[in-house]
Amino acid sequence: MFVKEHFNKEYVAENNINLNSFTPRDSSCYFFIRAIEDGMKLINFPKDSVKNSYYEVIFLTQGDSVVNENLIEINQCAGQIRFCPPGKIVSVKKISDDVEGVYCLFDDEFINRYAGETNLLKSFSFFDLDAISVLTLSNDQITFFKTILIHINNLYQKDYELNKSIICSYFVSLFKECSLNYSKVMSEESKLSSAERISQSFVRLVNKYYLTKRDLSEYAHMLNITPKHLAKCVKQTTNQTPTDFIFQMLILEAKVLLKETDLTISEIAFSLSFDDDAYFNRFFKNITGMTPNNYRKSVK
Numbered sequence: 001m002f003v004k005e006h007f008n009k010e011y012v013a014e015n016n017i018n019l020n021s022f023t024p025r026d027s028s029c030y031f032f033i034r035a036i037e038d039g040m041k042l043i044n045f046p047k048d049s050v051k052n053s054y055y056e057v058i059f060l061t062q063g064d065s066v067v068n069e070n071l072i073e074i075n076q077c078a079g080q081i082r083f084c085p086p087g088k089i090v091s092v093k094k095i096s097d098d099v100e101g102v103y104c105l106f107d108d109e110f111i112n113r114y115a116g117e118t119n120l121l122k123s124f125s126f127f128d129l130d131a132i133s134v135l136t137l138s139n140d141q142i143t144f145f146k147t148i149l150i151h152i153n154n155l156y157q158k159d160y161e162l163n164k165s166i167i168c169s170y171f172v173s174l175f176k177e178c179s180l181n182y183s184k185v186m187s188e189e190s191k192l193s194s195a196e197r198i199s200q201s202f203v204r205l206v207n208k209y210y211l212t213k214r215d216l217s218e219y220a221h222m223l224n225i226t227p228k229h230l231a232k233c234v235k236q237t238t239n240q241t242p243t244d245f246i247f248q249m250l251i252l253e254a255k256v257l258l259k260e261t262d263l264t265i266s267e268i269a270f271s272l273s274f275d276d277d278a279y280f281n282r283f284f285k286n287i288t289g290m291t292p293n294n295y296r297k298s299v300k
Contacts, residue, residue, distance in 0.1 A: 029113055030054060031167065033104035033149075033156050040099065047092040051256045054105040055127065056084040057171075061146055063099030067092050070207040071248055074134055079142050081178065082134045083126040088207070089252050102149040106171075114168035124175050126182050130204035135181050148174060195233040198223060202234055203245055210249040211272065216242050251287050254280075258296040265292050 036058070049068075058065075064077040068091045069084060076082050078101075084090060086107075112118050121127050126135065137145060152170050155163040192200070205219055213219065219242065220227040234242045250272060257268045269280035284292045 028107060028109040031104070031106040031110045031156075031160075031164070033102060033153050033167075035153065036060070036099055036101040036103050039103060040095065049089050049091040049252060049256055049259075051253075051260065052084055052086050052088050052090055054086055054107050055121065056082075056090075056103065056105055058082045058084075058101065058103045059145060059149055060099065060101040061142070062101065063096040065092065065096070065099060066094040069133060070252065071203060071245060072207065076134055079139075080134050080136050081145065083124075083131070083178075084133060085121075085127045085129060087129060089256055102153060104149075104152075104171075110164075111168060111172070114165045115172050120172065121175075124179055124182075126178060129208040132182075132204075135178055137181070141177070141181075145174060195237050198225065198230065198233040199237040202230060202242060206242075206245050206249055210246055211253070214246055214273075247283075247287060251284065254284060254292065255295065255299075258292055259299045268292065 059081045060076055060078050062078050064075065067074045067076065069088050074082065108121060111120055125131055126133060148170055152167050155167055201223055202219055205222060216227045216230065220230045223230060231242055234240065254268060254272060257263055257271065266277040269277040272280065274280040281291055288295060
């Protein structure tokens, strides 16, 4: 779906590019890497919301980008690396013309099989759905990461089948180094005001639990504060209510399901835990101004 919807068909045709090289070679154990500047020629930006199927790592050595991950806007610049796990809804709002770097996609099975350790990715906090997803690297790390990722790309292009285990080993090493940085990132939150910390923590929790938790008291309990205090902090720092964030996330998920799947409206309503499709229809129309069916027709 992504290749069909977002790739530059004229560029693909003019350069006789085989699109099969961009899609999974197996149902699992998937890995792909490419220079961002090459990908810029292939993909039409800005890119509308797509739900991630794979783990995604983006490292910028030049330029900048603006990306929405669920409800959080992320500004990534040169010298930063971004981690995005499966399940996040991502839209690319802006990419500078001079952008350079590396992006890669992979699944659990690729790391598990070639690292020889099950669930290894779950040990890296930056891959959590509620994590701060961008790390700023030191100058020495930028040089090191750039060298390693270029080498991985060369190994991939030269003989992927032969070099799978080596590629995996390099990536695991990079993740372990990044995990040392992540504790520093979390400590930066201590510089925020109490209301800002609570607000940011709440939004990250919504990113993770919006499909199963809609009651404000559930989020307040996870943050060890009262619902009233949570509502006050979120309103003070964002000028929105906590319920606004939960509803926005549900609408974002609904739009992705309407666009990317052939599920019926009733099936989508059920997957989003609505009591019936009539209630879901009213909810969707009240927020977007159109019915789910009309939205689906407009994007198809």
